[in-house]
Amino acid sequence: MRRALEMHDFGTVFRLAKSRAGISYSRxxxxxDIKPDRVGTLAKGQGKITTFDKVRQIADALRVPGHMVGLTPGPWETDEPPTQTYDPRRGQTSVRRRTVLQAATNTGLAAALPALTKPPAPRHVSDGDVERLRHRTARLRRLDDILGGGDTYRVYVSEYQATKALLRTSTFTPESRRRTVALLAEQAQQAGWAAFDGGQQKQAESLYEESRRAACEAVESDLLGNAYAFLAYQTADRNTAVEIASSSCSTLTSxxxxxxxxxxxxxxxxxxxVADRPHGVEQALDAARIALDEKPQFGEPQPDWAAWVDQTELDIMTGRCWTELRRPLRAVSVLEVALARYDDSHARDKALYLSWLAGSYLTAGEVEQAATVTGRALGLASGVASVRPRQRLAPVLQRLGQYKALPAVAEVLEHAGG
Structure with a gap:
């Protein structure tokens, strides 16, 4: 149950509520506030809950503590318990209705949901303690698959700050301290990414710089390279971004x-x-493809923070790059195929990627198709706590404005305005 809540796998949550606590799908x-057939469909493993508002609503209805689903505490978490009770046989409700988890206390569901609180900070940090913290960081990273930085920033910053406090207050062996500093670098990158995604550019840059310093101290070249890559990604000056990205690649070793x-x-x-250097694009994409084609040697560790990079992601990046270089014939074909494999549950990222596909269709003169793709992106971006999809879609919508006489375009512009 805890795993399902961390992953926002509410189908499993609903299924366990029924099988372990006897709570019907209709209840x-x-x-x-979900249609009963939708609850049943989710319980069968079909579809996902992806919007922040609905995650919040379900968590509050089931009385799931906010930290178990990566959210801030709900208002009910500080309320006094109700003075009356809910009698399921008579269907009577107190002034403040008891909820599913409260009603299920005696049937075992509540017992299946121990609080996902942070373990107390050890006075002496061992390698095992560091490994447990790394696993926790990896679990929390999964929230970024379904939530935007506006929702996850506080979660990731809290973890980062807790590790900083641990380094100040606990004792270590030389190796456990080095590994904890490396973890701090990793957490700073995740928090910086959430800040960037939520529109907090200064905080993101500060966290990336902190990550760079921590990676240097821990002598972790992989994390150092990723810190440079993050800094390059958000740097406004295009030529400077290329220089920083070069510094990132210079950390690579055998x-x-x-x-x-x-x-x-x-x-x-x-x-x-972005700097309009097509030759550099081809060289870098070829190098990335060679890296993915190489099978990791037995036992070679693949860090969790980079494990999401696969062939689909590389194809999407390829399409994005050719879109930026205004090569729509190259971009459209690879984006269409890659995005067909990319699940809608990754709403923020898919909305972003669709914006590049829409841009390439516009460049190719396929206005109606661009409007259709833009409409899909707008739908996915709705309710996601990230500033980036709308930022990316703004220039696409502006370009579509010159074709507003077309019904398909008028419809998507009206959708965007609403």
């Missing part, structure tokens, strides 16, 4: 894991695309 539907090499070369390709 779950009533509590969470022992760098394949997924890290692919990630850094991908971001180098993007920096070159």
């Amino acid at each position: 779950i539907a009533a509590e969470c 022992s760098t894991p394949a997924c890290v090499r692919a990630l850094l070369y991908e971001r180098m390709a993007w920096a070159c695309a």
Whole structure:
């Protein structure tokens, strides 16, 4: 149950509520304001809950503490308990209705949800303690798959600050301290990414710089390279971004894991695309493809923070780069195929990627198709706590404005305005 809540896998949550606590799907539907057939569909593993508002609504209805789903505490978490009770046999409700988890206390569901609180900070930090913290960081990173930085920033910053406090107040062996500083670098990058995604550019840059310093102290070249890559990604000056991305790739060695090499070369390709350097784009994309094609040697560690880089992601980056270079014939074909494999549950990222596909269709003169793709992107971006999809779609919508006489364009412009 805890795992399902962390991953926002509410289908599993609903299924466990029924099988372990005897709570019907119709009652779950009533509590969470979801259609009963939708609850059943989710419980069968079909579809996902992706919007922040609905995650918040379900968490509050089920009385799931906010930290278990990566949210801030709900208002009910500080309320006094109700003085009356809910009698399921008579259907009577107190002034402040008891919810599903409260009603299920005696049937075992509440017992299946121990608080996902942070463990107390150890006085002496061992390698095992560091490993447990790394696993926790990896679990929390999964929230970024479905939530925007506006929702996750406080979660990731809290983890980063807790590790900083640990370094100040606890004792370490030399190796456990080095590994904890490396973890701090990793957490600073995740918090910086959430800040960037939520529109907090200064905080993002500050966290990336902190990550760079921590990676240097920990002598972690992979994390150092990723810190440079993050800095390049948000740097406004295009030529400077290429220089920083080059610094990122200069950290690569023969022992760098394949997924890290692919990630850094991908971001180098993007920096070159934005700077209008097509030759650099091709070189970097080829290097990323070679890295992904190499099978990791037995036992070679692939860090969790780079494990999401795969062939689909590389194809999407390829399409993005050719869109930026105004090569729509190259961009459209690869983006269409890659995005067909990319699940809608990654709403923020898919909305972003669709914006590049729409831009390439416009460049190719396929206005109606561009409008259709833009409409899909707007729908996915709705309710996601990230500033980037709308920022990316703004110039596409502006270009579409000159074709507003077309019904398909007028419809998507009206949607965007609403």
